[in-house]
Amino acid sequence: MAKTHITMKVNGAEVEGLVEPRTLLVHFIRENLQLTGTHIGCETTHCGACTIDIDGMSVKSCTMFAVQAQGCEIMTIEGVANADGTLSALQEGFRMMHGLQCGFCTPGMILRAQRLLQENASPSEEEIRMGISGNICRCTGYQNIVKAIQYAAAKINGTEFKEAAE
Amino acid sequence: MNDMAPTREQREAKLEGMGCKRKRVEDARFTQGKGNYVDDLKLPGMLHGDFVRSPHAHARVISINSEKALKVPGVLAVITAETLKTVNLSWMPTLAGDVQMVLADGKVLFQNQEVAFVVATDRYAADDGINAVEVEYEALPVVIDPFKAMDKDAPVLREDLVGKTSGAHGPRKHHNHIFEWTVGDKDLTDAAFRKADVTIKELISYHRTHPSPLETCQCVASFDKINGDLTIWGTFQAPHVIRTVVALIASLPEQKIHVISPDVGGGFGNKVGAYPGYICAAVASIVTGKPVKWVEDRIENLTATSFARDYHMTTEIAATKEGRVTGLRVHVLADHGAFDACADPSKWPAGFFNIVTGSYDFPTAHLSVDGIYTNKAPGGVAYRCSFRVTEAAYCIERGMDILAQKLGMDPAELRLKNFIKAEQFPYHSALGWEYDSGDYHTAMKMMMETVKYADLRKEQAAKREAFRRGETRDIMGLGVSFFTEIVGAGPSKNCDILGIAMFDSCEIRLHPTGAGIARVGSKSTGQGHETTWAQIIATEIGLPADNIKVEEGNTDTAPYGLGTYGSRSTPVAGAAIAMAARKIKAKAQMIAAYRLEVHEDDLEWDIDGFRVKGLPEKTMSMKDICWAAYNSVPPGMEPGLEAVSYYDPPNMTYPFGAYICVMDIDVDTGVYKVRRFYALDDCGTRINPMIIEGQVHGGLTEAFAIAMGQEIRYDETGNVVTGSFMDFFMPTAVETPHWETDFTVTPSPHHPIGAKGVGESPNVGGVPAFSNAVNDAFSFLGSTHIQMPHDFWRNWQAAKRLGAVG
Ligand code: FES
Numbered sequence A: 001m002a003k004t005h006i007t008m009k010v011n012g013a014e015v016e017g018l019v020e021p022r023t024l025l026v027h028f029i030r031e032n033l034q035l036t037g038t039h040i041g042c043e044t045t046h047c048g049a050c051t052i053d054i055d056g057m058s059v060k061s062c063t064m065f066a067v068q069a070q071g072c073e074i075m076t077i078e079g080v081a082n083a084d085g086t087l088s089a090l091q092e093g094f095r096m097m098h099g100l101q102c103g104f105c106t107p108g109m110i111l112r113a114q115r116l117l118q119e120n121a122s123p124s125e126e127e128i129r130m131g132i133s134g135n136i137c138r139c140t141g142y143q144n145i146v147k148a149i150q151y152a153a154a155k156i157n158g159t160e161f162k163e164a165a166e
Numbered sequence B: 001m002n003d004m005a006p007t008r009e010q011r012e013a014k015l016e017g018m019g020c021k022r023k024r025v026e027d028a029r030f031t032q033g034k035g036n037y038v039d040d041l042k043l044p045g046m047l048h049g050d051f052v053r054s055p056h057a058h059a060r061v062i063s064i065n066s067e068k069a070l071k072v073p074g075v076l077a078v079i080t081a082e083t084l085k086t087v088n089l090s091w092m093p094t095l096a097g098d099v100q101m102v103l104a105d106g107k108v109l110f111q112n113q114e115v116a117f118v119v120a121t122d123r124y125a126a127d128d129g130i131n132a133v134e135v136e137y138e139a140l141p142v143v144i145d146p147f148k149a150m151d152k153d154a155p156v157l158r159e160d161l162v163g164k165t166s167g168a169h170g171p172r173k174h175h176n177h178i179f180e181w182t183v184g185d186k187d188l189t190d191a192a193f194r195k196a197d198v199t200i201k202e203l204i205s206y207h208r209t210h211p212s213p214l215e216t217c218q219c220v221a222s223f224d225k226i227n228g229d230l231t232i233w234g235t236f237q238a239p240h241v242i243r244t245v246v247a248l249i250a251s252l253p254e255q256k257i258h259v260i261s262p263d264v265g266g267g268f269g270n271k272v273g274a275y276p277g278y279i280c281a282a283v284a285s286i287v288t289g290k291p292v293k294w295v296e297d298r299i300e301n302l303t304a305t306s307f308a309r310d311y312h313m314t315t316e317i318a319a320t321k322e323g324r325v326t327g328l329r330v331h332v333l334a335d336h337g338a339f340d341a342c343a344d345p346s347k348w349p350a351g352f353f354n355i356v357t358g359s360y361d362f363p364t365a366h367l368s369v370d371g372i373y374t375n376k377a378p379g380g381v382a383y384r385c386s387f388r389v390t391e392a393a394y395c396i397e398r399g400m401d402i403l404a405q406k407l408g409m410d411p412a413e414l415r416l417k418n419f420i421k422a423e424q425f426p427y428h429s430a431l432g433w434e435y436d437s438g439d440y441h442t443a444m445k446m447m448m449e450t451v452k453y454a455d456l457r458k459e460q461a462a463k464r465e466a467f468r469r470g471e472t473r474d475i476m477g478l479g480v481s482f483f484t485e486i487v488g489a490g491p492s493k494n495c496d497i498l499g500i501a502m503f504d505s506c507e508i509r510l511h512p513t514g515a516g517i518a519r520v521g522s523k524s525t526g527q528g529h530e531t532t533w534a535q536i537i538a539t540e541i542g543l544p545a546d547n548i549k550v551e552e553g554n555t556d557t558a559p560y561g562l563g564t565y566g567s568r569s570t571p572v573a574g575a576a577i578a579m580a581a582r583k584i585k586a587k588a589q590m591i592a593a594y595r596l597e598v599h600e601d602d603l604e605w606d607i608d609g610f611r612v613k614g615l616p617e618k619t620m621s622m623k624d625i626c627w628a629a630y631n632s633v634p635p636g637m638e639p640g641l642e643a644v645s646y647y648d649p650p651n652m653t654y655p656f657g658a659y660i661c662v663m664d665i666d667v668d669t670g671v672y673k674v675r676r677f678y679a680l681d682d683c684g685t686r687i688n689p690m691i692i693e694g695q696v697h698g699g700l701t702e703a704f705a706i707a708m709g710q711e712i713r714y715d716e717t718g719n720v721v722t723g724s725f726m727d728f729f730m731p732t733a734v735e736t737p738h739w740e741t742d743f744t745v746t747p748s749p750h751h752p753i754g755a756k757g758v759g760e761s762p763n764v765g766g767v768p769a770f771s772n773a774v775n776d777a778f779s780f781l782g783s784t785h786i787q788m789p790h791d792f793w794r795n796w797q798a799a800k801r802l803g804a805v806g
């Protein structure tokens, strides 16, 4: 099949590649760019494991063709850590609150949560739960993911994080 | 000693040993997208394999034509049963003593069965190839309803077994029958029923579902033609078992087979067995001389790679009118699908279902299980469960509620009346188990006090009155569940897989600077073994957990172990770790005695080293002992500090717990709300409370999914109608309730550190709690039992049936 040349910005760097028109964006990211932190859990737009950030929106990258991302600005999990290499507030929150187990949903969750906190800097528990409802986690039962996001929000806002009483 | 010497508390804290909420080591890589999952692996020249699958549930395969497929750009080979026959691999043995087609051999027996394996340069080309393979089928009548499988005129499913009157587990009664398994005293039990004041009998079904970890099953096989080595990276919960299976069925020398489980994205039982994808990838690599990757998609995972449950349990309890249980009789019709590919220990065709007497002191019981074939996917894996314990717990916990209803007694009170008492442990159950330890009354009462059980019942009574008066359309249910698990398979006297005893293992090697590596035969699929195993070692030998690297999953480096499932890691591998650490400690003591110039017996252990009894300032830390082990050991002693332990557990462990679910259901819509869910777990000694809590949250969420909607459902022609995440209920953060967790600690008396395992308890105890809540809500309208899953539609149907909706 004929291939198309595409360019985009991923985690701050210009990248390019030759892809078939049918190539899914998630496959381009994982296989051509070798950024394997973005995962595939369903390929049917249900699980959110492939969530990345495209031009300021959370997008399930199994739902887009690579050619549709031409000229876009993308962030994947590999671009989330702070510039000095330390964990971002969200990454730290997931670790501190035990918001992950097998880690397979984690990159998608973190990317989604990061965008959520940009949309709403101090979300309520309900808003967090609604905000991550496109992302399935099979391991954690979500409760600690919610806490992880609350932890990060508090850290970013400079407020005190109070763990909800059990 | 100077003023700055750390206090005992500081020394203890520095170790981050058992009981500490140690943050996970794994998280640094997982939060940064640096995990190493199978699909992340990219080898030079790697090819992709994918399956042509059957659209039919039962059909004869008339022909397979690969001609067009082989012309598709990128397609290199199409493997069929005929190809596999040349290497004697068209069928493979299952863990349950049956055989299973690797690729359709003459016929297909379930929808989406593997028919041919297309090998191509990339996954898209493989897909093109699949579309070009022409398969001609002749449809055959199907068997979907398990209750019709043994009808006289039922179609013959397994033609390969025609004329075989016995299987791996004894005689077969019918051409679609696999085994009958009976336990217990029939005569005594029948007598108990004859004498009973009160009996109940109910068909309690536990529907077919699927573990569905977020990462599907996948592998990369790479055959090195020159050295004859076969390396398989795969999503394996039990890599050593896979290596042995490959050695046995492919007749390859076991030392030439290297099985590696890298990071695994959840297992829940789905990744224990051997699947056709693994065999085909390996054969394709041998044929092409290139590495071959196989990654199933979600639909394939849900429809073809295993399933769980599908147990239809006719449950009878006999009791006195005061509510003392006097007998239990259960018959199970077990739908195993097209091949018996249960992942149970070999001698246990129905797993440990004979734990079905649960937490109650039944004087007698009798159990029989009939396994049958149908046109459904093979499997029968333990979905977050120790081999059919979930089914057993559901059976007895539902049964006790039904009995309570018949007696007009409170379900909690009935349980308290019949619990095995703390002083009865070790307790011998009527169906043959020896329960190690428990204190059920304390746990139950703690649950009842915390949630103010009596007040909830009062509120429920008032709500029911209000409902009757037409003031509300909500009904309220209290789901009580008190489960006893049986985990940690298992003692070699009764547990093996393919003849290999179900021990587990650990090898610890300490380095001169007071650090070390521990290699373990288990395999984490999210449980955080890299974190918790180091905590056990830290407490045992006094080196900080941070100094201990934990490695699992590589059969070349890890000692042989039976892997992680059935909550066996902590009871078995955890014990092996403690025992290996104790061997090291024993040698360390000799070194310390030599260096401190005292007799060994004059030394005592103190947090992170030895000290001379009565001379607390004369000490030698473990860190210093490590150094000494490499330069000044006693004369005649070998240098170094390492140990291996293979642990054969003397008994299983028996975690337990008291759960309650408070639920409101709107009868007009069937919509339910979980108002409260409280889970008290007793898993013995607690290694890392943070991780335990996480396991409980996750297990409860899976229980919630199963009880309230998650089902693999077939239509009457054998089509899977819940084959994607669109139809297969996967709760998100919005539906998932808030979890309250609590605990008591009753250590296991026979386990070196007293731990029992926890990962599966919440699934085992959670499902009955949800189902009992729904059933309890409807009970005052005249219902005794409503089958799971309890989704909105079914709740509404139930309300209509019971006349609650006009
Ligand atoms: S892989 Fe994209 S949503 Fe599941």
Ligand code: FES
Pocket: A099, A100, A101, A102, A103, A104, A105, A106, A136, A137, A138, A139, A140, B214, B265, B266, B526
């Ligand atoms: S941590 Fe395993 S799927 Fe979320």
